[in-house]
Amino acid sequence: MTVKPEQNELDPAALTAPTAAMVKQLEAEKRDLQVARNRALFIDQDSGLLNRRGLAQALKMRAPLDPTGGSTLALISVQLSREQLHNLSADPATHHHVMNQLSQRLGRLCGGELIGAWSDSLLVGITSGFNWAALNDEHHVRLDAIEHALTDSIDVRGVRMRPQLRIGLARPGLDGQLPGQWVSHAQSVALNLAQQQLPLTEALKDSLHATAKRRKLIETGLARALEQNELTLMFQPVQDCATGSICSVEALVRWSHPDLGLIYPVEFVNTAEDSGLTEALGQWVLQHSLSALRSLHEAGFALRCSVNCSPRQFDNPLFAEHCLSSLSVAGLRAGWLEVEVTESSALGNAAATIQSLQRLREAGCSVAMDDFGTGYATLNYLKNLPMDVLKVDRSFVTDIAHNPHSQKIVQAIIDLAHALGLTVQAEGVESTEQMDALLAMGCDRMQGYLLSRPLPLQALLDWLVDQPMRKA
Structure with missing residues (x-):
């Protein structure tokens, strides 16, 4: 029937x-x-920053999914090294103070665009003005300034402590299509740089080459995909x-x-x-x-x-x-x-x-x-x-x-x-x-x-x- x-x-x-x-x-x-609902679900009650859920939602709205490379946004991840995180875990007050200072620095460096706490040791920020299609010396200078500002020493009870950080970089819409993928990519970049003791500016080279290659394969292959x-x-x-x-x-x-x-x-x-x-x-x-x-x-x-x-x-x-x-x-x-x-x-x-x-x-x-x-x-x-x-x-x-x-x-x-x-x-x-x-x-x-x-x-x-x- x-x-x-x-x-x-x-x-x-x-x-x-x-x-x-x-x-x-x-x-x-x-x-x-x-x-x-947003206040309860998306804000970390201790720091006042967007939490992982809130940050993911905000990134979806702020960062256009643009595989063609038109985006001028950059995602920056800032994470304490495992050794320093282990040392600070015994002193929650100091840990909170250090992360608060780092979030303020990241906020200033990102022009107040968008920052949040992906975890209790990982901060993420979005900054604009990166023309990925036409990189030049200004981009290297900017990344170098970001790295130096973040790693500058922090006053902890009258003692200067230099944060040991893993700083990563990703391009929303290019290094993956979802916020979690962008953060994961930035963390991978940060780990690779740390292991080779390279500056943040080195992240521009391999990442851009891989992304450009992927984008080209998609652009040139779609018509063939329909035919075959x-x-x-x-x-x-x-x-x-x-x-x-x-x-x-x-x-x-x-x-x-x-x-x-x-x-x-x-x-x-x-x-x-x-x-x-x-x-x-x-x-x-x-x-x-x-x-x-x-x-x-x-x-x-x-x-x-x-x-x-x-x-x-x-x-x-x-x-x-x-x-x-x-x-x-x-x-x-x-x-x-x-x-x-x-x-x-x-x-x-x-x-x-x-x-x-x-x-x-x-x-x-x-x-x-x-x-x-x-x-x-x-x-x-x-x-x-x-x-x-x-x-x-x-x-x-x-x-x-x-x-x-x-x-x-x-x-x-x-x-x-x-x-x-x-x-x-x-x-x-x-x-x-x-x-x-x-x-x-x-x-x-x-x-x-x-x-x-x-x-x-x-x-x-x-x-x-x-x-x-x-x-x-």
Whole structure:
């Protein structure tokens, strides 16, 4: 038996005065709760600095993920040597004083941009003005001044103590794509310099060469990857909370590079845009996602497939027609496709995006807003977007089982979405505690490692055999 996917219709006229008042109230509540939540979760209570979680979040917002090398930011890590850290561990007051002095120095050297405590012995700061594409003697002078300022002696109860430091350097967006990778890279650089007793300026040489080589391989290889099928798709299952059955899968693209190994989209999507390959990449993902979906249906699994769409794709007025044509070629009804957009993409070219989404929904596709809560759209903006599903970002789910502020924010989002006739899907569910909390709040769908990691098609087919679901 074929089960027709549900289709939620949002009628803008249904936004009554009480609902509009709810929108404003929930917006204010979301802001207030977020401030309180940030203070509790992201600030180290002893030093007043951003802690690891707060620093990671701040780095994501401050440091653009720019694999093309356009970033002018530098990440500096400052860590006490193991020997000095061991000596200071017996005197917590002195340890705290030394780290406080170092954080103040790092803050001044970074121009007050962004600093935090990655651990009790590791400080991290971001500074701007590094044009990595055109290094010159000024960069060496600047790094030399940073190293000398940080290692200058510190007054400890009237005695001058020279800090023994490992200082590292990394380039956000180039030395990895996540804050943790940047910090790890900077620590590796620091250890290498310490072992060879080299100055910080030496970090510029090998690191830049390796990064430039990697960037060149990605830039020159993406077109070939599309032609020679080096790209691959992974599929993460989504569970219907009401029935416990698997209702859909999300398609996630990966690049199996012959020299660099597995590359995630955050590292090559910008390259696709700069190279004019966005539409080709998007079409590849769509066509192969629908082909895989057809295989799932033929195996008896009546699942919907969600596909992420780039903001650039909505610039093409024929985007919706291309999607519908691909569905026709695959022999699938429009109701089996869910198109995912982010807040930023919806805001970037709102008129074109809304027009394409309206056309797709009229044909029977469903529309989801991905990573809700991480962009700049107000809750009131939701009423103007033709959509069916609101995906709650994983950052709100991480501590939902234990943090009352997170619980209130997610509950407010779920209540508002339901008032607007939207389905709510939680991302990043990794524990039974998170699942239980979301179920109690009335969440409709969820996905995450608790259910399954993203799987290749054949592995997904094998996994689905033992899962409860609706059969085609």
